[in-house]
Amino acid sequence: MSRFLRSDFCHLDVYTPGEQPRDKSYIKLNTNESPFPPSPGVQKAAAEQAQSLQLYSDPECTALRQTAAKQYGLKAENIFCGNGSDEVLNFAFMAFCDASKGIAFPNISYGFYPVFGNLYGLDCTQIPLHEDFSIAPEDYLNLNKNIVLANPNAPTGMLLRVAQIRSILDANRGNVVIIDEAYIDFGGESCVPLIEEYDNLLVVQTFSKSRSLAGARLGFGFAQKAIIDDLNRVKYSTNPYNINRLTLAAGEAALNEQSYYDANCRIIMENRQWTTDALQALGFEVLPSAANFIFARTNQIDGEALYRALKEKGILVRHFSKEQISDFIRITIGTAQQMQALVDAIREILN
């Protein structure tokens, strides 16, 4: 750190992304990317746009928002585009949270929430998960704080029903409730239809998981117009051209090839069930997942040891050292072949 860094940034806890190793090629099951490449139209659209990169991108993301509006049954004014959903979350923290209005989230959830909270000096209330690792909606009523929930939650994969989220929205009409739906396409029910009814709801989605575009960086915010206007206020105060031309074209093409991604999600869900069954047969406890990953543990080997042993065999999974979940590993669901290799490797390690 230089001697010029502002003093309140000297002790920031930054977000630790999952490993993206370059030393050798791993079976990569650690950062919840899709094992499938983007659809053909995406590659074509991005290649075409590459010829116009001397020009700025459209700051209003008009074509992409109009295409999304059709697909989601919304108006374009209800849609915000972010450079990854992380940026949508960042802008939401900036727009809606300050010293007088802190934020609440589960103590086990997406690691970026406390990082943003810390960056903006917020009062963060971290609400413990229950013993079965579920989120209890009753814990989120009348908090007088903004709330952010990943649904399904990460890294547990566990899902709240829309009726449960509705109860949280009803009891927090004076606060923004952010529902982070990064994994909603793997079997969950989206809260997007609720935005008509709730002016305090912001739903966030990403192209990084179900739509095979983690490297393109694209996410959506869905809300009533007033909230979208607030996000734009922040965006136009920081980075108006936040989505580049290649990504705008790629995102629109992906929306136009939705059936390809739907089919991929069905494969991932089948492979999730197969992997869950196989690990349970090996004596693992696997939390019920509605995401493209599973969270599993066994009393035969500790989570970190299993992570290391798998890495030695060329398979990367994610381990979190936080005490309550340190005996688990999080495994991204890949192709059937990758999952077979994972289960074979775990069987060898346990023997």
Ligand SMILES: *Cc1c(COP(=O)(O)O)cnc(C)c1O
């Ligand atoms: C992956 C993930 C994100 C971030 O996605 P990007 O769009 O790649 O920034 C946000 N929230 C959760 C819960 C995630 O798992």
